[in-house]
Amino acid sequence: xxxxxxxxxxxxxxxxxxxxxxxxxxxxxxxxxxxxxxxxxxxxxxxxxxxxxxxxxxxxxxxxxxxxxxxxxxxxxxxxxxxxxxxxxxxxxxxxxxxxxxxxxxxxxxxxxxxxxxxxxxxxxxxxxxxxxxxxxxxxxxxxxxxxxxxxxxxxxxxxxxxxxxxxxxxxxxxxxxxxxxxxxxxxxxxxxxxxxxxxxxxxxxxxxxxxxxxxxxxxxxxxxxxxxxxxxxxxxxxxxxxxxxxxxxxxxxxxxxxxxxxxxxxxxxxxxxxxxxxxxxxxxxxxxxxxxxxxxxxxxxxxxxxxxxxxxxxxxxxxxxxxxxxxxxxxxxxxxxxxxxxxxxxxxxxxxxxxxxxxxxxxxxxxxxxxxxxxxxxxxxxxxxxxxxxxxxxxxxxxxxxxxxxxxxxxxxxxxxxxxxxxxxxxxxxxxxxxxxxxxxxxxxxxxxxxxxxxxxxxxxxxxxxxxxxxxxxxxxxxxxxxxxxxxxxxxxxxxxxxxxxxxxxxxxxxxxxxxxxxxxxxxxxxxxxxxxxxxxxxxxxxxxxxxxxxxxxxxxxxxxxxxxxxxxxxxxxxxxxxxxxxxxxxxxxxxxxxxxxxxxxxxxxxxxxxxxxxxxxxxxxxxxxxxxxxxxxxxxxxxxxxxxxxxxxxxxxxxxxxxxxxxxxxxxxxxxxxxxxx
Numbered sequence: 001x002x003x004x005x006x007x008x009x010x011x012x013x014x015x016x017x018x019x020x021x022x023x024x025x026x027x028x029x030x031x032x033x034x035x036x037x038x039x040x041x042x043x044x045x046x047x048x049x050x051x052x053x054x055x056x057x058x059x060x061x062x063x064x065x066x067x068x069x070x071x072x073x074x075x076x077x078x079x080x081x082x083x084x085x086x087x088x089x090x091x092x093x094x095x096x097x098x099x100x101x102x103x104x105x106x107x108x109x110x111x112x113x114x115x116x117x118x119x120x121x122x123x124x125x126x127x128x129x130x131x132x133x134x135x136x137x138x139x140x141x142x143x144x145x146x147x148x149x150x151x152x153x154x155x156x157x158x159x160x161x162x163x164x165x166x167x168x169x170x171x172x173x174x175x176x177x178x179x180x181x182x183x184x185x186x187x188x189x190x191x192x193x194x195x196x197x198x199x200x201x202x203x204x205x206x207x208x209x210x211x212x213x214x215x216x217x218x219x220x221x222x223x224x225x226x227x228x229x230x231x232x233x234x235x236x237x238x239x240x241x242x243x244x245x246x247x248x249x250x251x252x253x254x255x256x257x258x259x260x261x262x263x264x265x266x267x268x269x270x271x272x273x274x275x276x277x278x279x280x281x282x283x284x285x286x287x288x289x290x291x292x293x294x295x296x297x298x299x300x301x302x303x304x305x306x307x308x309x310x311x312x313x314x315x316x317x318x319x320x321x322x323x324x325x326x327x328x329x330x331x332x333x334x335x336x337x338x339x340x341x342x343x344x345x346x347x348x349x350x351x352x353x354x355x356x357x358x359x360x361x362x363x364x365x366x367x368x369x370x371x372x373x374x375x376x377x378x379x380x381x382x383x384x385x386x387x388x389x390x391x392x393x394x395x396x397x398x399x400x401x402x403x404x405x406x407x408x409x410x411x412x413x414x415x416x417x418x419x420x421x422x423x424x425x426x427x428x429x430x431x432x433x434x435x436x437x438x439x440x441x442x443x444x445x446x447x448x449x450x451x452x453x454x455x456x457x458x459x460x461x462x463x464x465x466x467x468x469x470x471x472x473x474x475x476x477x478x479x480x481x482x483x484x485x486x487x488x489x490x491x492x493x494x495x496x497x498x499x500x501x502x503x504x505x506x507x508x509x510x511x512x513x514x515x516x517x518x519x520x521x522x523x524x525x526x527x528x529x530x531x532x533x534x535x536x537x538x539x540x541x542x543x544x545x546x547x548x549x550x551x552x553x554x555x556x557x558x559x560x561x562x563x564x565x566x567x568x569x570x571x572x573x574x575x576x577x578x579x580x581x582x583x584x585x586x587x588x589x590x591x592x593x594x595x596x597x598x599x600x601x602x603x604x605x606x607x608x609x610x611x612x613x614x615x616x617x618x619x620x621x622x623x624x625x626x627x628x629x630x631x632x633x634x635x636x637x638x639x640x641x642x643x644x645x646x647x648x649x650x651x652x653x654x655x656x657x658x659x660x661x662x663x664x665x666x667x668x669x670x671x672x673x674x675x676x677x678x679x680x
Contacts, residue, residue: 003166005059006199009052010160016249018141038063063121072113129172186210188303225256251301265322328404339399364459393433461487470515488530540679547674562624583676600657
């Protein structure tokens with residue numbers, strides 16, 4: 001038997017970002033609590049900024065019966081001459097029955113005491129309060145708060161709990177609130193609660209009271225408003241999906257409105273205006289013909305017949321922010337870019353100032369320039385003094401940290417340096433490199449657009465890695481305050497994008513001379529851990545390639561992709577068993593002197609195998625995949641060899657020669673990957 005169950009947790013306004021981070025876990029956590037109480041069934045979860053709603057169309061009126069099995073001592077111990085021993089008596093007591101009620105079964109080849117206990121489920125309405133309480137306590141929004149006399153904490157104060165099973169109010173207390181059949185309307189309608197008698201009544205009344213309960217409906221309403229505004233005004237609204245989800249989470253009755261600001265502010269870089277809008281005010285920028293306009297979109301949560309006051313209020317708020325931005329921008333342009341003040345800005349204790357960091361980056365730039373100067377020259381055939389321009393890029397890269405604009409809008413560092421460098425007529429390569437120095441800065445981020453910018457970006461990332469590891473600031477667990485994992489991912493992406501040679505071990509060793517002594521293997525392993533995370537393949541494929549000794553990121557990528565393609569091809573598992581046997585035969589051999597003497601080849605099968613192997617060994621392959629295909633194509637000849645030729649013969653020379661033949665094939669594989677590490 002079942003009835004509909006509706007639970008509404010009424011709260012003060014939830015902050016959007018912490019809520020959205022926990023949102024994917026909410027339904028899972030509720031299901032886990034239901035399962036614990038043997039009440040798991042289908043449900044739906046809805047939310048607004050002031051309520052969390054759990055809705056069951058069919059909720060069981062009783063728990064499912066619980067079946068428990070108990071196993072006791074072997075019968076030989078439980079009874080002596082037919083009389084129950086303390087072992088039998090203790091087991092009966094544990095099961096809550098008499099010895100006569102015990103049963104027996106076979107377990108582990110022995111007859112043992114056994115008892116199956118079936119407990120009838122409790123009435124579910126007696127458990128709903130516990131379910132709600134445990135569910136709320138399981139939610140993790142980061143910071144939480146206490147209010148009133150409550151010992152419990154939550155992200156925001158809980159003001160009401162409504163709970164109806166069918167048309168019956170389920171009474172319980174949680175977080176200092178007693179459950180009822182009351183909910184609250186939109187605040188522009190009333191501050192007084194309204195009652196409802198059953199679930200269907202709730203959904204009808206909550207809509208009449210100004211609440212759009214379903215998030216998808218709120219989102220679609222906003223998008224429809226956007227389309228109407230675009231059509232009427234001939235503009236295009238930039239829809240940031242994350243911002244849209246945030247706005248959906250903070251509104252119960254959304255209404256998109258268009259406002260404007262003085263065109264004078266368009267002299268400020270567009271990124272500044274959009275940051276003021278999106279990050280600080282949750283406004284959506286408006287474009288016309290691909291150019292930012294002096295319009296903006298605000299999504300109101302008000303219910304009104306006249307939204308003009310709301311528009312004017314938001315225009316005043318944005319005016320204040322843009323006025324500050326324009327003031328900062330003009331001051332920064334007047335002061336110009338100057339990196340000398342960075343000597344007084346500490347980077348990190350033990351690593352000197354930000355200027356000291358730039359000097360270390362300059363040394364890395366010198367190294368990378370020598371390594372990639374041919375690529376730089378091909379990219380910039382008419383550019384002279386590329387090294388000087390790289391030096392200038394590094395010296396000015398952090399100068400905007402001293403600007404008023406970046407002090408106010410820290411997320412614009414690098415970008416403001418780009419605008420100030422352009423205003424100072426710096427070379428375009430320098431300006432662009434300053435702008436792109438932090439790229440890539442997220443999983444979906446763009447990469448630096450040139451090799452020149454990439455060298456500047458890599459120098460910053462490599463210095464942060466070497467410097468922080470040198471003073472023991474190594475990421476542990478999920479903690480990575482200096483985003484060093486992201487730095488390694490960025491280097492990997494840049495190297496692969498521009499096909500740059502980058503031997504992890506060699507480069508770290510050469511660059512480490514300018515840093516304090518530390519275990520370079522730890523940093524190399526840190527890179528390798530990111531390699532495992534970067535490639536979406538069977539980890540044993542990556543291990544096999546790394547076990548070959550390869551540490552060049554570009555070659556690692558090519559070898560991993562090639563081996564993965566071959567390993568996923570039809571028939572690979574069958575072929576692989578042969579080569580696993582090859583690996584097992586030679587795993588104890590010394591590879592320092594592998595030589596096959598053709599004069600010692602006695603059988604046609606070993607002559608055919610050696611001849612086919614030499615053909616593969618001496619051939620030039622365009623790809624690693626082609627070479628792997630040719631090596632795996634030796635399978636029939638290797639099988640014939642194993643079927644018809646004995647390796648471990650008494651004649652030591654012949655035995656060694658045959659082992660060397662197998663080892664030669666294995667070694668050729670190992671130029672790409674150590675095949676014994678592959679698991680299929």
